[in-house]
Amino acid sequence: MKRRSSVTTFSLYAVGTLYGAAVLFPIVWMLMLALKSQLDAFAYPPLLIFEPTLEHFSAIFQDEEFLEAIGNSVIISSGSVFFAMLFAIPATFALTIMQGRVRRNALLTILLIRTAPGMIYLLPYFVVYSRLGLLDTHMALIIIYLIFNVPLIIWTLMPVWSAVPRELRESGMIDGASLWQILFLIELPLVRIGIIASGIVAFLFAWNEFLFAVVISANDTVTLAVAITRYMGYEGTEWGKLAAAASVMMLPGIIFGFLIQRYMVTGLTAGAIKG
Amino acid sequence: MKLKILVIILCLVLVTGVGAQEGDRPYEGTTLNLFYFPITYIVGLEELLPEFEEATGMTVEFELLEEQASVQKAQLELASGAGNFDVVGIQSGNMPLYAQGGWVTPIEDFYDGEYVDAAMLNVDDFVGSTMDALAFGGTQYCLPMFAATTILYYQIDKFEAAGIEGPPATYDELLAIAPSLHSDEVPMIALRGNPPAAAGNIWIFNSFFHGEGASYFADFPDDLTPTVNSPEAIRALTNFVAVKNNYGPEGVAAYVYDDVVTSMQQGTVVMVIDGAPLAGRILHPDQSKVAGNLGFAVMPGGAAGPKPGFAAHGLCVVANSDKQEAAYKFVEWALSFDTMKKISLSSPHVAVSRNSLWEDADFIAKYDYNYGAGSFIKAYQDSLNAAPADHFPPFAAWPILSEIMGQAVQEAEIGVKTPEQALNDANDLMTQFLEDEGYLP
Numbered sequence: 201m202k203r204r205s206s207v208t209t210f211s212l213y214a215v216g217t218l219y220g221a222a223v224l225f226p227i228v229w230m231l232m233l234a235l236k237s238q239l240d241a242f243a244y245p246p247l248l249i250f251e252p253t254l255e256h257f258s259a260i261f262q263d264e265e266f267l268e269a270i271g272n273s274v275i276i277s278s279g280s281v282f283f284a285m286l287f288a289i290p291a292t293f294a295l296t297i298m299q300g301r302v303r304r305n306a307l308l309t310i311l312l313i314r315t316a317p318g319m320i321y322l323l324p325y326f327v328v329y330s331r332l333g334l335l336d337t338h339m340a341l342i343i344i345y346l347i348f349n350v351p352l353i354i355w356t357l358m359p360v361w362s363a364v365p366r367e368l369r370e371s372g373m374i375d376g377a378s379l380w381q382i383l384f385l386i387e388l389p390l391v392r393i394g395i396i397a398s399g400i401v402a403f404l405f406a407w408n409e410f411l412f413a414v415v416i417s418a419n420d421t422v423t424l425a426v427a428i429t430r431y432m433g434y435e436g437t438e439w440g441k442l443a444a445a446a447s448v449m450m451l452p453g454i455i456f457g458f459l460i461q462r463y464m465v466t467g468l469t470a471g472a473i474k475g
Numbered sequence: 476m477k478l479k480i481l482v483i484i485l486c487l488v489l490v491t492g493v494g495a496q497e498g499d500r501p502y503e504g505t506t507l508n509l510f511y512f513p514i515t516y517i518v519g520l521e522e523l524l525p526e527f528e529e530a531t532g533m534t535v536e537f538e539l540l541e542e543q544a545s546v547q548k549a550q551l552e553l554a555s556g557a558g559n560f561d562v563v564g565i566q567s568g569n570m571p572l573y574a575q576g577g578w579v580t581p582i583e584d585f586y587d588g589e590y591v592d593a594a595m596l597n598v599d600d601f602v603g604s605t606m607d608a609l610a611f612g613g614t615q616y617c618l619p620m621f622a623a624t625t626i627l628y629y630q631i632d633k634f635e636a637a638g639i640e641g642p643p644a645t646y647d648e649l650l651a652i653a654p655s656l657h658s659d660e661v662p663m664i665a666l667r668g669n670p671p672a673a674a675g676n677i678w679i680f681n682s683f684f685h686g687e688g689a690s691y692f693a694d695f696p697d698d699l700t701p702t703v704n705s706p707e708a709i710r711a712l713t714n715f716v717a718v719k720n721n722y723g724p725e726g727v728a729a730y731v732y733d734d735v736v737t738s739m740q741q742g743t744v745v746m747v748i749d750g751a752p753l754a755g756r757i758l759h760p761d762q763s764k765v766a767g768n769l770g771f772a773v774m775p776g777g778a779a780g781p782k783p784g785f786a787a788h789g790l791c792v793v794a795n796s797d798k799q800e801a802a803y804k805f806v807e808w809a810l811s812f813d814t815m816k817k818i819s820l821s822s823p824h825v826a827v828s829r830n831s832l833w834e835d836a837d838f839i840a841k842y843d844y845n846y847g848a849g850s851f852i853k854a855y856q857d858s859l860n861a862a863p864a865d866h867f868p869p870f871a872a873w874p875i876l877s878e879i880m881g882q883a884v885q886e887a888e889i890g891v892k893t894p895e896q897a898l899n900d901a902n903d904l905m906t907q908f909l910e911d912e913g914y915l916p
Contacts, residue, residue, distance in 0.1 A: 237761075238761060238762045239761060239762055239763075239764070242737045242740070242741055243741065244741055244743050323551075326551065326555065326557070327555055327557075330555065330557040330558070330559070335557065335559060336559070414540060414544050414548060415548055415551060418508070418538045418559060419508070419536045419537075419538050422538075426540065426544075429540055429541035429544060430513050430539055430540070430541070432513075432541040432542070433512075433513045433514065433515070433518070434512055434513065434514035434515070434542055435514065435515055435750075435752060435753055435755070435756060435823070436732075436733060436736055436753070436756050437733055
């Protein structure tokens with residue numbers, strides 16, 4: 201029995217290590233590329249030991265368009281999360297109260313909206329925006345991202361919100377609280393960590409999104425995901441700058457990833473009811 | 476009294492000064508939007524913009540995206556008539572699509588305008604083949620900024636070590652010298668392998684194809700029956716596959732141009748056939764291990780002689796732009812001799828499209844690389860002269876056909892099909908497509 205346990209443990213570690221290596225390999229490779237000179241970057245056999253250079257990072261941080269793109273990405277991603285929350289929080293609250301077929305159909309519809317291919321929305325939005333003069337505005341992308349982020353937040357929040365004991369709501373109602381008071385004063389504080397986690401997921405979606413950004417944005421609102429393609433020139437890709445820019449673009453994902461991990465393992469409603 | 480006179484004089488100066496400024500700068504305050512991908516010439520133009528903006532009072536904003544994304548976005552923008560751009564770049568292969576779609580204003584419509592600076596335009600100075608590539612149905616739609624062709628790059632010392640006197644002139648010669656040049660450590664040749672979507676294999680394969688005398692159609696444009704499975708075409712693909720599979724590096728079937736350039740820069744292959752405009756990168760002292768050891772030549776040919784690749788890039792005025800004249804004035808400046816010369820001297824842009832620049836002393840001084848095996852500029856010009864203007868057939872459906880052909884070439888290369896099978900299937904697919912689209916009865 202003990203031997204089997206060791207084998208199992210070893211196997212789990214082996215699989216975990218292999219999986220970790222597979223996930224980390226491209227990231228490590230990209231960081232190495234960002235730190236190598238152009239000549240070292242594609243030396244054969246590949247150089248694992250090399251003299252690192254910060255020339256590519258220095259170059260991208262002197263590139264005004266790259267810096268503007270970071271600003272645009274922050275505005276658009278934050279804006280899309282803010283407005284998505286305005287719709288998604290009341291919607292999730294309502295869906296946790298609702299019962300029966302209407303609730304199920306509503307959830308299914310929301311899921312279908314989220315899972316539909318982006319191309320379905322692209323052309324109609326492009327034509328409408330072009331008529332309204334909304335192309336190349338921050339709001340244009342923020343509105344489009346609501347299509348994806350509202351369902352994403354609702355579906356991510358649902359399990360968290362469902363774990364809030366019904367008794368809390370009922371106690372509030374007995375004490376005469378309105379639904380809005382129950383939402384803002386009782387339940388929202390309990391699911392705040394879930395809101396942060398779903399907000400981070402939604403932020404990362406908008407941060408990484410390319411299809412809509414490449415078509416809807418232009419000079420004034422180019423996002424980071426689009427801006428880094430400028431390093432893919434016709435006569436050749438500037439691999440060092442591309443890798444450096446991609447490394448910068450990955451930072452929110454890495455930072456928020458750790459945060460989400462922490463929140464996801466926290467007991468969200470532990471000790472909510474006492475006495 | 477003196478004060479009054481002074482005020483009057485000042486007013487006169489101001490009024491006449493403003494008047495003169497308005498006369499010189501009729502497009503003052505106009506903002507133009509240009510869209511393309513970051514080809515060296517466009518990047519160079521962006522750096523010179525302050526000069527143009529200062530002279531005209533216009534503002535020009537550039538939106539540049541990676542090539543494939545740029546092509547798709549441009550077509551979406553132009554087809555929908557969104558009107559966000561005034562000037563667009565174009566690859567010659569897309570000229571029929573843009574012309575038939577009515578997306579761009581014929582540039583020749585501007586030639587007689589009173590706003591034209593004839594010396595700056597100097598339309599007769601453009602390389603003829605590049606002008607032809609940006610015309611359609613006898614109408615000149617766009618003006619060229621970039622004249623691309625393919626050449627053979629080779630490591631001189633490897634040839635000398637193998638006792639080979641000069642570059643191969645035919646595919647038979649190429650295959651004959653291959654065993655003495657090839658080794659597992661340094662394979663003989665790298666050629667693009669990925670299908671066209673990633674700037675791929677058709678750019679190179681079409682030279683093998685035309686070099687054997689093969690043709691895409693029975694009698695273009697009168698008879699569009701595909702003929703890509705002719706004996707000449709099969710011979711071309713057989714040679715292409717033999718060269719790459721026997722004498723190319725591992726994984727060459729998936730190579731894109733960046734892989735080819737990198738292989739040559741690193742000296743991990745003896746030779747490559749690829750774009751002459753890439754010489755700037757291949758020979759860049761900070762990026763290349765073979766700078767100083769390269770020879771340049773017209774690529775080999777088959778039964779029909781050498782047929783290097785040919786492509787032009789140009790600038791066009793967008794048809795639904797409401798700033799047509801201003802857009803034209805920008806194109807005129809952007810492609811003038813002075814602007815082109817400045818860009819070619821300050822960047823690696825060698826693919827200039829003006830004849831006078833090819834003869835310019837400063838230009839020659841910068842680009843006449845010669846490491847003991849012949850002049851780069853001569854190889855470039857000889858290749859341009861030998862390159863057929865229809866390297867990519869001037870046909871609106873060409874992008875689809877090139878995808879079909881690109882897949883067929885790669886299928887043969889990786890051994891899924893024989894060259895004959897791959898081309899028979901490609902011929903059937905093209906026929907079906909052309910029938911469905913009404914090009915064939």
